[in-house]
Amino acid sequence: QSEQAFKGKTVLITAGPTYENIDPVRFIGNHSSGKMGFALAEEAASQGAKVILVSGPSQLKPENPNIEIHRVTSASQMFDEVFKYYQNVDIAIASAAVADYAPKVVASEKIKKNDSEFSIELVKNKDILLQMGKEKQNQFLVGFALETQNEEENAKGKLEKKKLDMIVLNSLRDEGAGFQNDTNKIKIFTKDEKRVFDLKSKEEVAIDILNLVKEKMKL
Numbered sequence: 001q002s003e004q005a006f007k008g009k010t011v012l013i014t015a016g017p018t019y020e021n022i023d024p025v026r027f028i029g030n031h032s033s034g035k036m037g038f039a040l041a042e043e044a045a046s047q048g049a050k051v052i053l054v055s056g057p058s059q060l061k062p063e064n065p066n067i068e069i070h071r072v073t074s075a076s077q078m079f080d081e082v083f084k085y086y087q088n089v090d091i092a093i094a095s096a097a098v099a100d101y102a103p104k105v106v107a108s109e110k111i112k113k114n115d116s117e118f119s120i121e122l123v124k125n126k127d128i129l130l131q132m133g134k135e136k137q138n139q140f141l142v143g144f145a146l147e148t149q150n151e152e153e154n155a156k157g158k159l160e161k162k163k164l165d166m167i168v169l170n171s172l173r174d175e176g177a178g179f180q181n182d183t184n185k186i187k188i189f190t191k192d193e194k195r196v197f198d199l200k201s202k203e204e205v206a207i208d209i210l211n212l213v214k215e216k217m218k219l
């Protein structure tokens with residue numbers, strides 16, 4: 001019988017990439033598969049949580065019946081979906097790879113090949129996690145940082161700026177970490193602590209993250 005530490009708790013998790021449409025056939029996306037977020041959802045649910053999983057496009061399907069899946073496509077849809085639930089959850093974990101920019105105009109017809117150069121004007125998307133930090137009441141808020149340089153400094157900056165209780169850093173410089181892989185290598189920062197973990201399966205990484213959440217929340 002698994003430990004039921006999250007019994008009675010509702011956990012909101014974002015997962016996967018977002019797709020920002022350019023025209024009816026093209027989009028700006030990224031390499032997130034959703035594996036990290038879905039692993040967190042399964043683990044939290046197996047420990048008794050009710051999970052609200054807001055996922056961008058992903059092939060994955062949740063298995064535990066205590067996971068409620070909400071599928072979205074774009075960052076702005078993910079924003080709207082998250083804030084339907086955010087005020088009523090105990091824990092929120094933002095593992096989605098959300099696009100920072102989206103095309104200013106989405107062409108209604110397929111863009112034709114014409115000039116030798118072509119540019120798309122982009123506008124900044126709203127930062128979902130930043131807004132969660134601003135609207136935080138009693139939620140325990142966990143963010144992710146995916147970095148390629150100045151990793152620790154950037155992660156600690158996001159911890160503070162987005163008013164997080166915890167940030168999970170994965171670096172694309174570590175082999176087997178980040179997008180698509182079945183494994184990840186993380187460091188976790190809280191206000192006053194840093195923990196370093198070995199390369200592990202995303203299922204095991206999810207356990208490590210949730211163990212630290214339990215420790216900090218005294219569950």
Ligand code: PMT
Pocket residue numbers: 014015016017031032033034035036037075094095096097098099100125126127128129130142143144145146147158170178179180181
């Ligand atoms: O899905 P997988 O293939 O398993 O890959 C997992 C992962 C690499 C996507 C995951 O482990 C991860 O690192 N997710 C966060 C990726 C990311 O977008 O990091 P960031 O440093 O750009 O963003 C920082 C935080 O702000 C993240 O928690 C992100 O969800 C959030 N954010 C960012 C932009 C935005 N507009 N809204 C947000 O909420």
